[in-house]
Amino acid sequence: xxxxxxxxxxxxxxxxxxxxxxxxxxxxxxxxxxxxxxxxxxxxxxxxxxxxxxxxxxxxxxxxxxxxxxxxxxxxxxxxxxxxxxxxxxxxxxxxxxxxxxxxxxxxxxxxxxxxxxxxxxxxxxxxxxxxxxxxxxxxxxxxxxxxxxxxxxxxxxxxxxxxxxxxxxxxxxxxxxxxxxxxxxxxxxxxxxxxxxxxxxxxxxxxxxxxxxxxxxxxxxxxxxxxxxxxxxxxxxxxxxxxxxxxxxxxxxxxxxxxxxxxxxxxxxxxxxxxxxxxxxxxxxxxxxxxxxxxxxxxxxxxxxxxxxxxxxxxxxxxxxxxxxxxxxxxxxxxxxxxxxxxxxxxxxxxxxxxxxxxxxxxxxxxxxxxxxxxxxxxxxxxxxxxxxxxxxxxxxxxxxxxxxxxxxxxxxxxxxxxxxxxxxxxxxxxxxxxxxxxxxxxxxxxxxxxxxxxxxxxxxxxxxxxxxxxxxxxxxxxxxxxxxxxxxxxxxxxxxxxxxxxxxxxxxxxxxxxxxxxxxxxxxxxxxxxxxxxxxxxxxxxxxxxxxxxxxxxxxxxxxxxxxxxxxxxxxxxxxxxxxxxxxxxxxxxxxxxxxx
Amino acid sequence: xxxxxxxxxxxxxxxxxxxxxxxxxxxxxxxxxxxxxxxxxxxxxxxxxxxxxxxxxxxxxxxxxxxxxxxxxxxxxxxxxxxxxxxxxxxxxxxxxxxxxxxxxxxxxxxxxxxxxxxxxxxxxxxxxxxxxxxxxxxxxxxxxxxxxxxxxxxxxxxxxxxxxxxxxxxxxxxxxxxxxxxxxxxxxxxxxxxxxxxxxxxxxxxxxxxxxxxxxxxxxxxxxxxxxxxxxxxxxxxxxxxxxxxxxxxxxxxxxxxxxxxxxxxxxxxxxxxxxxxxxxxxxxxxxxxxxxxxxxxxxxxxxxxxxxxxxxxxxxxxxxxxxxxxxxxxxxxxxxxxxxxxxxxxxxxxxx
Numbered sequence: 044x045x046x047x048x049x050x051x052x053x054x055x056x057x058x059x060x061x062x063x064x065x066x067x068x069x070x071x072x073x074x075x076x077x078x079x080x081x082x083x084x085x086x087x088x089x090x091x092x093x094x095x096x097x098x099x100x101x102x103x104x105x106x107x108x109x110x111x112x113x114x115x116x117x118x119x120x121x122x123x124x125x126x127x128x129x130x131x132x133x134x135x136x137x138x139x140x141x142x143x144x145x146x147x148x149x150x151x152x153x154x155x156x157x158x159x160x161x162x163x164x165x166x167x168x169x170x171x172x173x174x175x176x177x178x179x180x181x182x183x184x185x186x187x188x189x190x191x192x193x194x195x196x197x198x199x200x201x202x203x204x205x206x207x208x209x210x211x212x213x214x215x216x217x218x219x220x221x222x223x224x225x226x227x228x229x230x231x232x233x234x235x236x237x238x239x240x241x242x243x244x245x246x247x248x249x250x251x252x253x254x255x256x257x258x259x260x261x262x263x264x265x266x267x268x269x270x271x272x273x274x275x276x277x278x279x280x281x282x283x284x285x286x287x288x289x290x291x292x293x294x295x296x297x298x299x300x301x302x303x304x305x306x307x308x309x310x311x312x313x314x315x316x317x318x319x320x321x322x323x324x325x326x327x328x329x330x331x332x333x334x335x336x337x338x339x340x341x342x343x344x345x346x347x348x349x350x351x352x353x354x355x356x357x358x359x360x361x362x363x364x365x366x367x368x369x370x371x372x373x374x375x376x377x378x379x380x381x382x383x384x385x386x387x388x389x390x391x392x393x394x395x396x397x398x399x400x401x402x403x404x405x406x407x408x409x410x411x412x413x414x415x416x417x418x419x420x421x422x423x424x425x426x427x428x429x430x431x432x433x434x435x436x437x438x439x440x441x442x443x444x445x446x447x448x449x450x451x452x453x454x455x456x457x458x459x460x461x462x463x464x465x466x467x468x469x470x471x472x473x474x475x476x477x478x479x480x481x482x483x484x485x486x487x488x489x490x491x492x493x494x495x496x497x498x499x500x501x502x503x504x505x506x507x508x509x510x511x512x513x514x515x516x517x518x519x520x521x522x523x524x525x526x527x528x529x530x531x532x533x534x535x536x537x538x539x540x541x542x543x544x545x546x547x548x549x550x551x552x553x554x555x556x557x558x559x560x561x562x563x564x565x566x567x568x569x570x571x572x573x574x575x576x577x578x579x580x581x582x583x584x585x586x587x588x589x590x591x592x593x594x595x596x597x598x599x600x601x602x603x604x605x606x607x608x609x610x611x612x613x614x615x616x617x618x619x620x621x622x623x624x625x626x627x628x629x630x631x632x633x634x635x636x637x638x639x640x641x642x
Numbered sequence: 643x644x645x646x647x648x649x650x651x652x653x654x655x656x657x658x659x660x661x662x663x664x665x666x667x668x669x670x671x672x673x674x675x676x677x678x679x680x681x682x683x684x685x686x687x688x689x690x691x692x693x694x695x696x697x698x699x700x701x702x703x704x705x706x707x708x709x710x711x712x713x714x715x716x717x718x719x720x721x722x723x724x725x726x727x728x729x730x731x732x733x734x735x736x737x738x739x740x741x742x743x744x745x746x747x748x749x750x751x752x753x754x755x756x757x758x759x760x761x762x763x764x765x766x767x768x769x770x771x772x773x774x775x776x777x778x779x780x781x782x783x784x785x786x787x788x789x790x791x792x793x794x795x796x797x798x799x800x801x802x803x804x805x806x807x808x809x810x811x812x813x814x815x816x817x818x819x820x821x822x823x824x825x826x827x828x829x830x831x832x833x834x835x836x837x838x839x840x841x842x843x844x845x846x847x848x849x850x851x852x853x854x855x856x857x858x859x860x861x862x863x864x865x866x867x868x869x870x871x872x873x874x875x876x877x878x879x880x881x882x883x884x885x886x887x888x889x890x891x892x893x894x895x896x897x898x899x900x901x902x903x904x905x906x907x908x909x910x911x912x913x914x915x916x917x918x919x920x921x922x923x924x925x926x927x928x929x930x931x932x933x934x935x936x937x938x939x940x941x942x943x944x945x946x947x948x949x950x951x952x953x954x955x956x957x958x959x960x961x962x963x964x965x966x967x968x969x970x971x972x973x974x975x976x977x978x979x980x981x982x983x984x985x986x987x988x989x990x991x992x993x994x995x996x
Contacts, residue, residue, distance in 0.1 A: 063715065063757070064714050064715030064716075065715055065719075065756055065757050065764075066670075066708055066714075066715065066718065066719075066755060066756065067714060067715070068708045068709070068710075068711040068712075068713065068714050068715075068718050069708075069709065069710065069711065069712075069714075070709070071674075071675045071678075071679065071709060072669075072674075072675055073669075073670055073753075073754075073755070075757070075764075095670065095751065095753065095754035095755065095764045096670065096672065096752070096753050096754075097672075097752050097753070097800075097801065098672045098794045098799075098801065099794075099799055099800040099801060102798065102799065102800050103794075103796045103797070103798040103799040103800070105798065106798065107940065107941075108940065108941035108942075108943075110941055110942070110943045111940055111941055111942050111943070114928055114936075114942050115793060115796075115936070118674055118676070118792075118793040118794075118828065119674060120674050120676070121673065121674035121675035121676025121677065121678065121679050121680075121829060122675065122676070122679045124674065124676060147889070165682065169682075169710075170709075170710075173712060178712070179712075216710075216712055217690055217693055217694060218694075223690060226682065226688070226690065229682065229683070230683055230685065230914065230915070233683050233914055234914050234915055234917050234918070236918075237912075237913045237914055237917050237918025237919075237923075238917060238918065241913070241918050241919060241920060241923050241924070241925040242908075242913045242918050242919065242920065242925070243680070243683065243913065243914070243918075244674075244676045244679055244680065244829055245676065245828055245829060245930070246925070247918075247919070247920040247923070247924075247925020247926070247928075248888075248923060248924045248925040250888050250943070252888075253888065253889065254888065254889065254924070255888035255889055255894070255923075255924030255925055255926070256889070256923065256924050257889060257890070257891045257923070257924055258889075265917070366750060398800055399750075400747050400748075400749060400750025400751060400752065401749050401750040402749055402750060402763060403750075403762070403763055403764060521889070522889060523888065523889035524887055524888040524889045526887065601714070601717075602714070602715075606714060
């Protein structure tokens, strides 16, 4: 059964209607969501998340040259491919025993910061934003639209939109002013990315050992000028989203329950600090804790660890409802990590991927996504395998960073309960400091809100990285790459934050070739199905707990609250779900008040 | 309305041969949606330029792409069913991602889009291509996966996947007589795709002749030159001045760049707004636009076998040329000797009045 919030007994007898959305659009990749909805009680009773694509990276990478892994794995994802390339490069650095020159690391950090700035921006306001636009709100909650017309935006002077309805109109696809402005911003931020990593979305200038980018005054000037434009843009966007999201709590009391689940968040850390990061596994805790986004696992609001070694050891890949055979009797590639800790057979280092295509069966196997879990000995029984989610990335990153209280670079300060983000004066706007405070819930609105704040966070970090890179340049330190030799036998792992959350790459090298390679991107963590213990994946779990505020009945139902829930996780399924509204067929009628509990 | 108040210049505007055209864009091949994302980066023209009718003479374009669509689920899929029933006509079918071989296994699916209302089972991507390709006015394969197979068709892959032309046949013609149009790149260079789409829209509007394609079905004006021919580091090559480590501004052919033999315009065009690219900014060309990608270019970071001979041959000539140019360069770096202070004019002019 589900380990999450206990659903209250429904007031009225349940009549479940099967509804599905397949494909879910305005995300990257193939996702279907299949639900059973109780319209009388206005809630979702069951949800199944399914993905309809299999490609087989871990299969066709076997036997290939380990230097090729970042070029290959970039192609896993068409929006955050560079996060894969970067993570693969981190794993190569560990496996090859190399440390890039400082300048190389700053260039990678600047590229990855641009990726966060671009990707969160386009997803938030060209894809998620449409769920909050005039056209959508009118079609799903006409009452809310009426209220929005008469609600003044608190920060109108900062963003220029007088009412909440004005913001919603500006978000209309293609015709909306803010929608189009965001598209434009998504372009110059990608130009910033291309300056550092060559091409978006599959970089050309990353290598094990550093980068091929030539560090010049022109490079950093071209980047910095665009960055200042983005800083100015953020001074408008943060208050704009605060106004929009706060309005939903006001207009629809109880909206905090939409997409809410138990606080189980993972963040694998981002932006290495070249002063300390030597890519040695033995020192991983030390350099992980110096990352400019602190890694961490958060359980019920408490920070369980910030140690990347603990994080690594806890990863388990469970089967359950996916189309794969078990590998428990296959070869064990890594018995112990370099510190002597035992490595589980269900750890990515030891995984063997054995696809078995089959019919989709929601009572059996129904997706190509496996179920990653994080083993936490403090939990009881089979609850030890935590279904961590990433909350789409930013909420987990800000939460872990805030609680850990380690990051302090002037532009960003983690306080133990919040993160302060400073943006200096720009052409038309004065300096500004934003403070992201740990929210009361892990829910759809807070996942979305954190995304905006993290855009500002990434910009603030980029200002710091730019200063550091210029310092190196002024000192004449223009070397960007360290030579290396591929060892015959080695293992490596990389930890990074893809835009939408945790990312790890695990590699085993034998005879100078890849013997095993398993990347774990954020979406498998979020979009996975029920595991062998029956624990639902985070999308399923979050949707199952969702009350419905949409004013439409079954005949014209759009599922907007479900869409907002799923999209709050920033699904990206080349790495890993389908939502499906059937024909509104009544499935079963149950008078049991306990049906809201699974099993 | 009286003709008198119409602008005279309106006579320049002709209504397109077709009023509306739909673009049905399947991203459910084995891909990464990177080409859809790439297209949002285009500015020449941008996606909104095309959808909002910014360019005169074109039909009204209705885009159905899952990454950008307003509609979800069945609301989104209804266009696919309508197209299948001939209720949307004309439409251009864009295919993204490589086409898996669904015939090599007993059951299940490698790639699918939507679900069959009768059985509840996913509808295979190949099934959609079979249903829609015969009705499309044109079929466009976007990105190297859809054009030639790409990364997911690498040796040792479990899905047996291939490019669209491998699946439909290289001599396939649409009902309007167009071959498959391939716009490769991993991902596609943003403006390369939008420019090709624009050409097809002109062609459908009756404003352009048949799109010129090469034997690999690529637009000739985009893929007729090599990376090297457009690379701003080719001058280093000519002077046999090769980089020995990444991060150098010199020619990186010895570090694994395949530019001299790869059909692609990226170094010339840049990635976006003229910025970025591959060898021009320090990234080895791994041949990502080519039918032989990736296997024929791996391991990527080794020097291409052919370049040892060619780069060696250019060595003697290149070194002499570099030396001579160095001498000339230091000469042209000096100003002519008559630019000086003092009381004497040495420019060659003989003054008569001062």
